[in-house]
Structure formats: C-alpha cells, structure tokens
Amino acid sequence: MAVLPLVYLVVRSFERGGSVVWDVLARTRTAELALRSLTLAVSVTAACLVLGVLSAWLVARSDLPGRRAFGVLLVLPLAVPSYVAGFTWISVVPDLTGFAGAFVVLTLVSYPYVLLPVAAALRTADPSVEEVARSLGRTRRQVFFAVTVRQIRPAALAGGLLVALYVLSDFGAVSLMRYEAFTLGIYTSYRATFDRTPAAILGLVLVVLAIALTVGERRARGLVAHRGRRQPSAAPLGRARVPALAGTIALVLLTLGVPVVSLAWWLAAGTSTFSVTDVLATTGNTVAVSAFGALLTLLLALPVGILAARHQGRLARGVELAGFAGHALPGITVGLALVFFGIRFAPALYQTVPMLAFAYAVLFLPLAVGAVRTGVAHAPPVLEDVSRSLGHGRWRTGLRVTVPLAAPGVLAGTALVFLTCAKELPATLLLRPTGVDTLATELWTRTEVAAYAAAAPYAAVLLVVAAIPAVALDRFLLQDDSRR
Amino acid sequence: MRRRARIVTLAAALLASTLTACSSADDLIIYSGRNEQLVGALLDQLEDAVGIDVEVRYGGSGEMAAQLLEEGQGTEADVFFSQDAGALGAIGAQGRLAELPADVLGMVPENYQAKDRSWVATSARARVIAYDPRVVEESELPRTIEEVVDPKWKGRVGYAPANGSWQAFVTSVRVLKGEDFAKDWLKKFAANEPKRFDNNISILKAVDEGQLPFGLINHYYWYASAAEKGGEANMKAKLHRVGGGDPLALVNVAGVGIIQGSNQSEAARKAVRFLLSEQAQRHFADQTAEYPANPGVKSSKHQLPPITDLQSPDIDLSKLSSLQETVKLLQEAGLS
Helix, strand or coil: CHHHHHHHHHHCCCCCCHHHHHHHHHCHHHHHHHHHHHHHHHHHHHHHHHHHHHHHHHHHHCCCHHHHHHHCCCCHHHCHHHHHHHHHHHHHCCCCHHHHHHHHHHHHHCCCHHHHHHHHHHHHECCCHHHHHHCCCCCHHHHHHHHHHHHHHHHHHHHHHHHHHHHCCCCHHHHHCCCCCCCHHHHHHHHHHCCCEEEEEEEEHHHHHHHHHHHHHHHHHHCCCCEEEEEEEECHHHHHHHHHHHHHHHHHHHHHHHHHHHHHHHHHHHHCCCCHHHHHHHHHHHHHHHHHHHHHHHHHHHHHHHHHHHCCHHHHHHHHHHHHHCCCCHHHHHHHCCCCCCCCHHHCCCCCCCHHHHHHHHHHHHHHHHHHHHHCCEEEEEEEHHHHHHCHHHHHHHHHHHHHHHHHHHHHHHHHHHHHHHHCCHHHHHHHCCCCCCCCHHHHHHCCCHHHHHHHHHHHHHHHHHHHHHHHHHHHHHHHHCCC | HHHHHHHHHHHHHHHHHHHHCCCCCEEEEEEEEHHHHHHHHHHHHHHHCCCCEEEEECCCCCHHHHHHHHHHHHHCEEEEEEECCCHHHHHHHCCCCEEEHHHHHHCCCCHHCCCCCCEEEEEEEEHHHHHHHHCCCCCHHHCCCHHHHHHHHHCEEECCCCCCCHHHHHHHHHHCCCHHHHHHHHHHHHHCCCCEHHHHHHHHHHHHHHCCEEEEEECCHHHHHHHHHCCCCHHCCCCEEECCCCCCHEEEEEEEECCCCCCHHHHHHHHHHHHHCCCHHHHHHHHHCCCCCCCCCHHHHHHCCCCHHHHCCCCCCHHCCCHHHHHHHHHCCCCC
C-alpha cells in the first residue's frame, strides 16, 4: 500500500522514455533545488532537536510551574498548517523571508514531532539508571548528557526524521517565504506547465532523499531504552526556574501567539463575514474524516510497527522504508497517485471518505509506525513469553500484555496522525467527496482570495480541534502516572 | 466495550455521510478551478438554468487539470471551469474536451476562445501596474516592458515568480516579441534586482503598506483588497493600465469547457450558456471585478473599460499553455 505512490511515480516518470527522465535529472536546477531543500531540512531538524528535547525535559521531568498546561500548549503548533504559520509570520514580520523565514516557520510548527516522542520516552525510561549515576557522584548535567540523552536518543532521532521528511515535503511555508525548495519544482510542473512527467521525476528524487535520511536515522538510532517500573521524580529547576519558565512562555508566544494575534487582527480589520453554522458543519466533517484517517492509519501501522520492533528482517525494513518515502512526498503527488489507482481499480470508492482516509494513511503512516514501533519496543517480549507459557494464545497475549504496554506510544501516534489529517490540504482537495469541506479546504478557499476575516474562524477552530487530542494525550499520560 | 460501541457508531456515521455525499451520475458535475468565494453564489444559481442537480467540486486549476488527466475516461466530471486558459489548453490538447456549439462561441469575441472550439472564455483579467502614489507619480511609470527594466527602477519592482499570471505574461513576451528578445529582457529584469513575492496579493499589500513603489499584478486583486478594506477610498495603492498592445497589458481569461464523453452533455451546454448569460456576466463584472467576456454586458459597480477597449496585445491565448519554454527561460535567468 505504501508503495502505491512509488509505482505511480515510476509509471509517470518513464511514460515518455528514459531520456526525459535524464533531461530533468541533469538540469543543474534540479541539483540546486535538492541541495536547498536538504540544507533547510538539516537546519530545521537540528533546531527542532534542541527545542524539542529541552521542552520535553521541562514538561516531563522538571518542576516547571504549569507544566501540564505547557504540555498541551507546546504540542498545539502541530495543528497550525505551515501555510497559515507562514502567512501570519509574514504579516507580523514582513522582512522575514527566504531561508530565515522558512527556517523559523518550519521549526516552530514541527518541533513537537521531537517533543512528543521524547517526552514519552522521558516519562517511561527507567530512572534507576540515572539514580545510579548520581549516586556515583556525577553531577546532574553529566547525568543528563551521559545517561538521559542516551535513553531518549532513539525517540529524538525518530522525531527528527519526521521533521526532516516534513520539511522536504512542505510547500506551504517555503512558497510563502519565497525560499526556492524542491517542492517548488514539483508544483511549477503541475501549476505552470501542466505536465505531470517532470513532477513525477522530481518526486522520485525526493523519495531517494527520504530513503537516505531514513537509513541514516536507522544507523544512528541505537537500542530503545528499557522501560522503568516507576515514574522518575521531578527534577527541581532551582535557579534555572525563572529562565526556563520565561523560555517556555516565549516559545508558546512565538508558536501560538503570532498566529492567534494575526487571526484576531484579521477578524478585527477585515469586513468579510462568516456563518457559524458553516463553521460547525465543517468542523464536524474535519473531525469525522480525520478520526477515520487516524484509525485507519493506526490499523495499518500496527502490523508494520510490531514487525519493525520485533523482527529486524528485510521485509519489515522494506515496508517501513516505503512508508517513510511516502511521507517525504508532497500531498499533491500522493493525492494524484491515488486518483490514478482509485479511478482504475476502485471506482466505487473514488472520492469517498474511505478513499480520503486511505490517502491520509499513505501520507502519515510513518507518524503512527514510529509510535507503534517505540511503544512495542517498550513491551519486552519476555513478558509475552510468560503469558504464552501460562497458556494464553497469541491473540490473547497480544491483547492483554502487549497492547496495554504499548498503548501510550500508540495513542500518541494516533493523536499525531489526527492532527496532521485535520490540516492536510492538497490530497484532501483531490480526494474528498464532492461538496464535503474541511476546515483546511475552507481556510484555503478564503485565504486565496484574501478574505482573511472570513478565514480566521476556520483557522481558530482548527486549533481548537487539534487541542482535543493534545489534551487527551496529556491526560492519558497522567493517568498512566497515577496507576503506578 | 463501550469504547468499541462508540467506534462502531462513528464508522456507521461516516459511512452514512459518505453515501449521502456521493455524487450521482444523474447530476451535472462541475470541476471548478475557480475559487468558491468568487463563483460559489453564481454556480448555485446555475442549477435553475440547467434543470438538473448540479454538484461543484473546487480545487486549484493546475491541480484539477492534472486530476482530470489522471482520471481519463473514468472521470465523473462534465464541465471544467478553469481559472486560466492554460489549464483548459492542457486538457484540450489531450483530447479531453468536446467541441462547443457555434451559438455559444458566437457570444464571445474570437480572440477569447480556443481555435479548436474546445473552450470559451467566461471573463477576463488584465495585467496592470499597482503603484504607490506616495512614492511615484503615474506619469513616471513605465508604458512599455522596455521601460520596466530601466535601471532607475533597480530594486523597486515587485513580481510573483510562482504565480501563473506572471508566467503567462512572460510567455506572451516570448510569443509576441520572440525568444531572443524575451531572453534579453529577462536578463535585464533579473539584473534590476526585482523583489520577489509569493503572489499578487502580497505584492499589492507591500505597495499599499508603502514597502514597494510598484508591482506587476492582475487588476482585480485591487478591487478584492478594496472590498476587504471596506471601500476603494481606503486603498493607498493605485492601478496604472498600460495598454498600447504591450505585453504589460496582457489579458488572460478564465474559461469553461465540456469534458469529452460527458453523459450530461445537454445540461453541460446549458451550463456554459448560463455562464455567458447576462446574469452570470454581470456577476463577474460586479462581484469579482473581472471584464465580462460577453461584450454586451457592463459592470454596474466598478469603473471597468469594456473588454474590447483594453488595447491588449494580439495573442493566441491557447499558446499561453506553451509554458515549458517559458519556465526554461525563467530558470536560465534565475527568475523562476
């Protein structure tokens, strides 16, 4: 399934023969754009790793005041579509364009990809290792770098990979910031020359880049830390309390404050109007299709994630890789691939909600696979063996032992997919049932004609919708605390 | 258990919503690359004119052209309503558009329809110069493309490289003045360090906010922006119309075509006729401030010269889809 977009790209790339492919690849422009995209991806990923790990530690391990509220607020930027973030930033800081603009906007919307898995890892990692190091006379800082960083490395790198792939596939922020990235070449092909062949060839290049990044991440990942039996105690921040709090507030203001202030300004300054019933109906649609998309993604991710966590076989690796490759493709490419296959092989499902949910699954599978993989890795196989030896069957063992242990990670992944589905635009436009609008499509329709006041409520509701899984996620992890 | 029950309910609800939203073969299905905010109200009225249920699917014109080509014979679309001639030309060239009847084509000047009768313009937009009168007088502004690349405008001109209207303009320079001229002009344009913008709206915004002396945009963005700001008097930016057959006065069109093999071709023809009717044409002139393609209709709201008076360059609009070469030139000049 994850391979469908690749098959489509190969079909379209080679329909006019290999010489066209070579022509497109040999353009210096292609290499130039690839380099620009890679530079951006690497810079944003580095910044996200720093921001994500710091904020995750503050939320999960420190005695930062109001850390539960921050746990939700810091995740919310994921709900801000990159084109909304880009537009609001430009209206506040008009000079912020080019590389700097794309860097700032993409970092601020995607660092939660690192924060989420790292916070989960910090909450579940075994604190006794750190305590042993402390008792052996290491300072808190030494312990952090020697022990904690090692414990969260797989989670942080997995998050970093998602950031890198997201940056490669992004078109909204880079086009608004006028940073010429790889996706620009793909979109120019569709929008200006109406030619699908160069777009497909460039898509394949993106896939190769994604595979290289994924393989690199796997080499660097290391082993997943052992899950602890109890929660680590909160580390007192001491004198660092005030700067830590100020830094966290500043991050929230930058990530959420800028869009919210801009939205309020649009509402106040513009004269275009909106209808409350339309906003509500659209919200219902968005929640429904995103929930369907998230559930389907989860269902498909479970076997892949379990395979990847338990068996390091070629098949598991291949499937996982294909999924990640799809994640680096812009939504338009994956959307067209499903148009191609959908109308030929499943015409009854074409442009229905299940087909759209399927597109979401192809696009966002890696978000869920990563979470499932990490979650399952936290449930040691030995516990399953015990269960099996007590006479429980494979399924019963899975349900009673593996699922509860892996649940926090899996739920985090599902929430993440839900958020991402809710803001997805290009594939939604191609595959939604005719006449069904989502918050993202309504937002697009209005911003495209500069009706910002009418657009603002849709953006605001999108944030609220995204807050629900973020809150649920946080509560789930807290419940997990009290059970032990 | 309760949770499982809830999931089942949700799935059932989704299935129900899927079925109700599903479009039927008895409806007229319009793929609209034109924005719902601009034409939604009009397409709602179209249902009465056509006599059967109408379903409209909105998207970007370029993306929709790709979608229509991917869908091929299997498409449910009956009509393609496009923001630009290029997207229509692209699917027309693949034989995906049916020939329009003569009475429909007769409603629109000949230079605003496809030579192969596959599509017809419904409204037009002109390239204009949006300028800031606080910084430059209208009399100082360029009257030809040669004057745009005058070194005195170094770093003071805004353009939107990713925008279709900019690329169509460059294509018109190539078609009208030849490849060598276009290449040379683009080189000079690039050397003049023009300011890049994401789209026409951001150019206009920069001019209006006093950050840019002038920019190359389409005329109607000014009217849309004025409407959002509560009136034309609130606009600091003003429009300069070039004319004289210069590429700077290029007129591009939004248009419509009927999909080849549509099983609703009678209703589709009615829909096209409706889009060229007095009612629809007035909508374009008044609501979107575009030039009506039907020269018999005038705007009752905006000061728009008639389409036949635009002194636009004489160009075959279907040639504007030959963008491959344009993009190549733009890439060579470092302007794409």
